[in-house]
Amino acid sequence: MLLVTEIASLKNIIKAKKQKGLTIGLVPTMGFLHEGHLSLMRAAAAENDFVVGSIFVNPLQFGIGEDYEEYPRDLENDTKLAKSAGCDLIFSPTVKEMYPSGYATFIQVERLTEGLCGASRPGHFVGVTTVVAKLFNLVRPNRAYFGQKDAQQAFVLIKMVEDLNMNLDIVVLPTVREPDGLALSSRNKYLTPGQRKEAAVIYKSLKEAESQIKKGERKTKAIRENITKSILLAKHAEVDYVEIVDCQDLSPISTINKGRCLIAVAAKFGKTRLIDNILVEV
Numbered sequence: 069m070l071l072v073t074e075i076a077s078l079k080n081i082i083k084a085k086k087q088k089g090l091t092i093g094l095v096p097t098m099g100f101l102h103e104g105h106l107s108l109m110r111a112a113a114a115e116n117d118f119v120v121g122s123i124f125v126n127p128l129q130f131g132i133g134e135d136y137e138e139y140p141r142d143l144e145n146d147t148k149l150a151k152s153a154g155c156d157l158i159f160s161p162t163v164k165e166m167y168p169s170g171y172a173t174f175i176q177v178e179r180l181t182e183g184l185c186g187a188s189r190p191g192h193f194v195g196v197t198t199v200v201a202k203l204f205n206l207v208r209p210n211r212a213y214f215g216q217k218d219a220q221q222a223f224v225l226i227k228m229v230e231d232l233n234m235n236l237d238i239v240v241l242p243t244v245r246e247p248d249g250l251a252l253s254s255r256n257k258y259l260t261p262g263q264r265k266e267a268a269v270i271y272k273s274l275k276e277a278e279s280q281i282k283k284g285e286r287k288t289k290a291i292r293e294n295i296t297k298s299i300l301l302a303k304h305a306e307v308d309y310v311e312i313v314d315c316q317d318l319s320p321i322s323t324i325n326k327g328r329c330l331i332a333v334a335a336k337f338g339k340t341r342l343i344d345n346i347l348v349e350v
């Protein structure tokens with residue numbers, strides 16, 4: 069497996085693969101890889117001739133006071149894991165390589181980025197869409213792989229690809245979880261043992277909401293209140309948002325109608341902000 073840090077070398081390698089007619093899969097990540105990331109890499113390896121994983125803690129998508137500096141990094145272990153999952157190349161540029169001095173171009177998807185994490189983390193999605201657009205231009209993948217864990221991110225990137233007529237398919241794959249239901253996340257490393265135990269309440273509350281809906285509840289206010297109540301039973305928990313939104317435009321809904329809706333939660337355990345979601349079909 070190749071480890072590439074410079075844009076010029078990446079471009080040369082990609083050009084050669086394209087000339088050979090190979091299909092390319094891309095898995096963008098911020099590293100500190102876990103089974104969630106690896107499931108995307110395995111899928112990319114199964115569906116493409118050449119797989120590029122990117123590892124870049126993108127400063128543009130972190131707000132002031134967020135965890136950019138503390139974000140866990142372990143490139144050596146990541147390269148081993150990526151190789152075992154079928155990656156052919158890891159692209160891990162420096163911040164200067166991606167945003168040289170004088171950098172001035174940003175991509176913004178409107179509306180879909182207004183609620184949920186967009187409301188709690190102003191500027192976050194501009195950072196995400198800008199870095200992902202740059203990676204798409206550099207790697208020119210046939211397919212790019214993202215996790216359902218970051219549901220709003222996936223919706224926003226699908227919209228960017230559609231609106232900018234980008235020539236690739238976005239593949240969204242299921243959230244990989246710990247045995248107690250907690251969604252895998254590089255940020256889980258921040259949790260103390262007590263917080264880690266409590267954090268399982270997020271998924272538990274989402275599953276309770278799902279069964280409430282299956283039993284016939286259609287008013288989202290009651291469902292959201294129950295989720296909040298369940299999460300707040302945990303001693304270290306603070307709720308950032310609990311939303312039930314339409315799957316087309318991510319706007320909040322008051323009544324669940326036929327079709328699919330997304331229940332999304334962001335909660336803090338100590339200083340650690342975790343997100344999770346489920347799609348519910350009625």
Ligand code: AMP
Binds near residue numbers: 097213217218245251
């Ligand atoms: P990150 O490194 O956190 O930016 O995540 C990189 C990619 O991995 C994104 O597409 C995430 O949605 C995806 N991902 C993160 N955690 C999980 C998980 N638990 N299951 C599936 N995909 C995940």
